[in-house]
Amino acid sequence: MFKIGDTIIYSSHGLCQIDSISEKTFSGITKTYYVLHPLDNEKLEISTPIDNKTISTLMVKEEAEEILNLFTEPGIEWIEKGNQRTQNYSLIIRKGNRKEMAKVMNTLLVKKYELENQDKKFPEQDRKLLLSMQTILLSELALSLNTTTEEISDKIQHLLGLTEEVIFTNE
Template identity: 70%
Template sequence: MFNIGDTIIYSAHGLCQIDGISEKTISGVTKTYYVLHPLNNEKLEISTPVDHQSISSLMDKAEAEEILNLFTQPGIEWIEKGNQRVQFYSQITKKGNRKEIAKIINTLLVKQHEFELNEKKFPQQDRKLLSSIQSILFAELALTLNTTSEKISEKVAQLLGINQEAIAVNG
């Protein structure tokens, strides 16, 4: 169990700080809940059961460096059919495995770069998925490695050999 003041990863909200721990009874069932807010939105208050599967602790420095190193290797397989691709990649990201998420980001960034080089429009659904998972992972890497998301973005661009502007963190 986490403590008040801890920073965690929570689902699609990314980095969150725990502001409180309380018991709530909903439909006759009493559970312990975390009260938290995303670090990038202090006005949003989220209440979630302490046993929710979408909560995880921050990675350590060794894992962060290992994840950055994944950007020197090929990413995940590119699926030509857009709907199948986004569905498959989304299923993987929901599992929360940061290494697999990094591989998806790797593939999407490289493909986005290829689309732009060929003056083609990168599919909106891919852009949306990339933006959400990239901002969460890069923010966590930045916090763990005591740097900024922008510096992580620059490092990833360098490792992938692509234009840094192509992967500017949105959000």
């Protein structure tokens, strides 16, 4: 069990801090809940049962290096149908598996690069997915590797062999 003040990873919200632990009753069932907020949004309050499977500890340096190394390999398969792609990729984000998220991010970054080099527009739903994953993954990797998100961003682009800026910055 985590303690008040701990920084944890919470599914698609990324880095969160536990503000309190309390009993709450919903539909006649009383459970213990963490009350937390994302580090990048102190105004958002989230309550989640302490047995929630999408809560995890911060990744260790070795795991962060392993995730970065995934950017030297092909990502996941690109799904041509936009709605199906959004649905499948969103599910991966919600599950919170950082290795799978890195593979999706890899695929989206490469596709964004390819489209922009053909003077084509990167689809808006893909832009939102990519931005969401970047917000989560870059900050976790930076924290675990004791560096900045900018350095992680540069490293990922280098590993992918991309010569132009494709990672969104401060949007």
